[in-house]
Amino acid sequence: MKVDPLKTISAIILCGVVVVTLFPFIHLIAISLSRDVYVLRGDVLLWPKGFTFKMYEYVLKQDNIKLAFKNSTFYVLLGTFISLLFTAMGGYALSRQEMIFRKFFTMLLVFALLFSGGMIPTFLVVKTLGMLNTIWAMIIPGAISIWSLIIMRTFFSEFPKEIEESGRLDGLNDIRIFIYLVLPLSKAVLATIGLFYAVGIWDDFFSALIYLREERLFPLQMVVYNIVISNMDPNANMNMLSSGGEKIVSEQLKYTTIVVATVPIVIVYPFLQKYFAKGALIGSLKG
């Protein structure tokens, strides 16, 4: 069988893509699980040397990290619930032909996709609402993603009419039809959009940066920023060992912190893929 040069080259490049994508994560994990001496010598590449959980023990004991982790989890749980609920409700309503002003509302959505007031006016709105420096700043301003709304609308518009009709025959109103008949059968799209919202909230640094002032409200990404990028964490200067130990600990600390902040995403990723790959989303995206 003739070896196709295009296929071979493609295969090589794609393998390269996989390596380049995964290498940073593998390297991070390797360093975070290694003993400091090896990290100092630059010996750690793909595999931990002197396997130890010491850095994780240290990082997970830090008060600011524990608090921030709790904060992020809270923001994600509450925020995803609110976002998913309102987006699904709105998407369903918009998908019903009989809804009055339907075209107008759709135009409102699309217009808002293309144009935006900008950073300052949006900030001023949040400020005027008194949400600055509250938990609501992490949840409400970003509560509705118009893209997700449109995707839900497309999904619900392809929902079999018979179910809705049988609901009406039983005398249910729209809201009951939505809750008892439509939602239970929409698990895939709810899971996908829900996971998108969740990841978005978990990763959100911008909202914390501009809306939050008090450390007790900081999400994990803000603490990651302080430790890893702006070098403001006083604990990073801790002296653990002699001979350059201070610098090592701070580097390992940064890598370990990054892993801790990213592990939830990596855990959730296979589930996200499972629902996303089901094609429900791709079909809606095409629409």
Add this chain to the structure above:
Amino acid sequence: MILLSKINRSKYLLLLFLPALIHIIIFKYIPMFGVVISFKDYNLFKGIWASSWVGLKYFKMFVNNPDFFVIMNNTFMLGVYKLVFVFPAPIILALLMNEFPLSWFKRSVQSVSYLPHFISTVVIVGMMLNFLSPSGGIINVMISWLGFKPVNFMIHSEFFRPLYALSEIWQHAGWEAIIYMAALSGINPHLYEASVMDGASRWKQMIYITLPSIVPVIVIMWILSIGHVLDVGFVKVYLLSNPSILNVADVIPTYVYRVGLLEGSYSYAAAIGLFTGIISLTLIFTSNWISRKTNETSLW
């Protein structure tokens, strides 16, 4: 009266839509009207209505600012880097993956490729800063294996734009490739079968069948990208920049953040935002018009 009865019939649907509607009005439309503060001397205590009208004062202030050209150029250059380097990456990735239809290889590559899209920008920049660190960062470790001296990438301005572009590709190419993969999967397989009978190699098939078939998708995405050329994401640039490289790293969003939110010049910052928004709008209309005239594919 008919209207009222129609509303009555949709009342539950309207109720379902209400939260989303309120949210969009408050957080998308009110800020749009809020740009009016760029024409006023917005005073927090007086509020929007009582603040005095100053017309184009802040627009003029921006254009006459000695930093104006630097900031606009930086923003524009990053936009160009995005269009030239970042834009094609997902297309190429999709084309390569398409060479392995339905195989486990393509699926595995694809699954791995869009993982970075879900990682936070803070984490990604954190990784970059550490990997590129002159003291012990893995990139410099590898450089010293090859016999060269370590390079402090982050303080030399010539690295900023390439690093920005590379990190954008790493983070988003896999995800953006999905759209192109969907387009590629929609190409009629009979076209390929016919070309094989005519003796076409895989390469020829790519040039004469694959590429022309996805041109409409590419054009639409291109138009959208041009409209966003000035829309360099705030977070990544903010995190990647430091005082040593402000001459290339200061862009419109970071400038607006500094001047508006840190220094409190709300009206000035809003004016800059509006100014940029109008430019982006012009760009998207122009590129849409050009595209319509040349090959009948356009957004509207």
